[in-house]
Amino acid sequence: MSAPPQRKVPRKEVPTTVQLDVTPSTMMLRGLVHRCPACGGRHLFRHWFRMEKRCPTCSMLFERVEGHWIGSIGLNTTVVFGVMLVVLLAGSLAFYPNPPYGVLLIAEISLAILGPMLFFPSSRMIWTAMDLLMRPLRPGEVDPRFVVVDPESEPPPPKNTRRDPRRR
Numbered sequence: 001m002s003a004p005p006q007r008k009v010p011r012k013e014v015p016t017t018v019q020l021d022v023t024p025s026t027m028m029l030r031g032l033v034h035r036c037p038a039c040g041g042r043h044l045f046r047h048w049f050r051m052e053k054r055c056p057t058c059s060m061l062f063e064r065v066e067g068h069w070i071g072s073i074g075l076n077t078t079v080v081f082g083v084m085l086v087v088l089l090a091g092s093l094a095f096y097p098n099p100p101y102g103v104l105l106i107a108e109i110s111l112a113i114l115g116p117m118l119f120f121p122s123s124r125m126i127w128t129a130m131d132l133l134m135r136p137l138r139p140g141e142v143d144p145r146f147v148v149v150d151p152e153s154e155p156p157p158p159k160n161t162r163r164d165p166r167r168r
Contacts, residue, residue: 014149016132021148027129034121036060037129039146045121058143062128064135072127079123080115084108
């Protein structure tokens with residue numbers, strides 16, 4: 001009689017922030033300034049609307065799944081609508097009771113046209129950072145030189161934390 005087949009043990013997911021030893025805010029700020037959220041590398045955009053497929057520094061593939069960029073379109077739309085709302089409210093309250101409707105209309109139309117184009121690169125990189133925070137890196141997605149904690153290896157040792165002297 002043969003031994004029963006061994007069951008595959010699912011790999012424990014290690015958060016991207018632990019794998020790359022960066023904070024979530026650092027990843028988001030890197031995205032805001034058009035840098036790779038994983039390594040901070042530059043030169044990700046050939047032109048304002050043309051992006052490299054991979055980071056030239058860490059070789060991370062930006063479109064991790066089919067339809068990845070739909071999230072960046074949603075983020076772009078939300079941010080631009082938020083800015084438009086703030087401009088409309090600020091303009092209306094600043095000139096209350098007689099706001100200049102013509103000026104507000106021109107400002108809103110200008111924001112509606114230029115806003116998505118100006119925020120385009122940032123929305124793509126911020127969305128990539130958010131995606132990395134939601135779905136951890138899989139082995140081989142980033143150059144191993146940038147991975148501090150390998151998800152395939154043993155779990156990392158706990159960080160040195162000060163023990164509270166009042167606790168026993």
